[in-house]
Amino acid sequence: xxxxxxxxxxxxxxxxxxxxxxxxxxxxxxxxxxxxxxxxxxxxxxxxxxxxxxxxxxxxxxxxxxxxxxxxxxxxxxxxxxxxxxxxxxxxxxxxxxxxxxxxxxxxxxxxxxxxxxxxxxxxxxxxxxxxxxxxxxxxxxxxxxxxxxxxxxxxxxxxxxxxxxxxxxxxxxxxxxxxxxxxxxxxxxxxxxxxxxxxxxxxxxxxxxxxxxxxxxxxxxxxxxxxxxxxxxxxxxxxxxxxxxxxxxxxxxxxxxxxxxxxxxxxxxxxxxxxxxxxxxxxxxxxxxxx
Numbered sequence: 001x002x003x004x005x006x007x008x009x010x011x012x013x014x015x016x017x018x019x020x021x022x023x024x025x026x027x028x029x030x031x032x033x034x035x036x037x038x039x040x041x042x043x044x045x046x047x048x049x050x051x052x053x054x055x056x057x058x059x060x061x062x063x064x065x066x067x068x069x070x071x072x073x074x075x076x077x078x079x080x081x082x083x084x085x086x087x088x089x090x091x092x093x094x095x096x097x098x099x100x101x102x103x104x105x106x107x108x109x110x111x112x113x114x115x116x117x118x119x120x121x122x123x124x125x126x127x128x129x130x131x132x133x134x135x136x137x138x139x140x141x142x143x144x145x146x147x148x149x150x151x152x153x154x155x156x157x158x159x160x161x162x163x164x165x166x167x168x169x170x171x172x173x174x175x176x177x178x179x180x181x182x183x184x185x186x187x188x189x190x191x192x193x194x195x196x197x198x199x200x201x202x203x204x205x206x207x208x209x210x211x212x213x214x215x216x217x218x219x220x221x222x223x224x225x226x227x228x229x230x231x232x233x234x235x236x237x238x239x240x241x242x243x244x245x246x247x248x249x250x251x252x253x254x255x256x257x258x259x260x261x262x263x264x265x266x267x268x269x270x271x272x273x274x275x276x277x278x279x280x281x282x283x284x285x286x287x288x289x290x291x292x
Contacts, residue, residue: 045264047061048257049258049261050067051063051067056257069258073262074247085240087237095218096218099213103172106165106169108198111177125170128166136159140159151232152237156224159227159231160224160227163220168213175208176206176209184201187200223241224239225241244267247260
């Protein structure tokens with residue numbers, strides 16, 4: 001009887017350990033499948049960028065002969081790809097700074113002030129970001145042609161703001177709503193003005209959310225294509241994504257797959273490094289608002 005009772009007592013516990021192991025293994029397998037699915041295209045682009053032009057259609061997991069030929073083609077003086085990278089950095093940086101400067105104040109007003117139609121205004125702001133870029137290209141092209149903005153940086157920055165600002169306002173509003181009002185009230189009781197309470201109390205607490213929003217806005221602006229393609233036809237002003245689309249092969253009948261793969265790696269690597277370096281801050285920015 002004693003052995004039977006012991007077996008009865010230990011069986012559920014054993015099943016619990018077995019179930020936990022199965023659940024853990026399932027989670028790991030699921031994460032591995034998702035990682036492979038997401039990283040496989042980038043891996044293939046990276047491997048293809050190190051193949052020779054004659055080997056570009058090989059299906060081996062690694063190049064049979066490693067070569068930097070594609071990178072040399074991508075940075076050839078005729079492609080102006082180096083200048084295009086600088087243009088992308090300029091456009092994305094200015095767009096991010098302006099979107100944050102406007103988004104912070106808009107998010108503060110929506111999250112902290114009480115006024116009529118606040119929810120409707122936030123809904124309109126979010127709705128503007130849902131329009132596809134192609135829907136605004138034609139009217140903007142006509143407008144910018146009339147005011148002489150074609151082939152200028154502002155022709156790419158201003159339309160990008162129409163998508164970057166709603167993103168910034170939405171993220172920062174959600175974050176600031178979680179910060180307690182009592183902190184600002186305590187600061188104003190101690191003699192701070194509302195502006196000083198915002199600048200010295202609220203803004204430092206919102207730093208993780210601001211940083212996360214800056215990263216997301218920069219990535220969005222860095223990857224923008226349709227507006228930059230439509231508003232700029234001067235090679236010295238075009239961004240990296242547009243420059244890649246205009247690569248040409250050795251002949252009219254040869255697609256520059258190798259150079260495009262190499263350029264794609266060069267454009268993607270800064271974003272990957274940025275995410276890896278600041279992933280902790282990004283996670284904090286997405287989660288710490290609720291904790292605060």
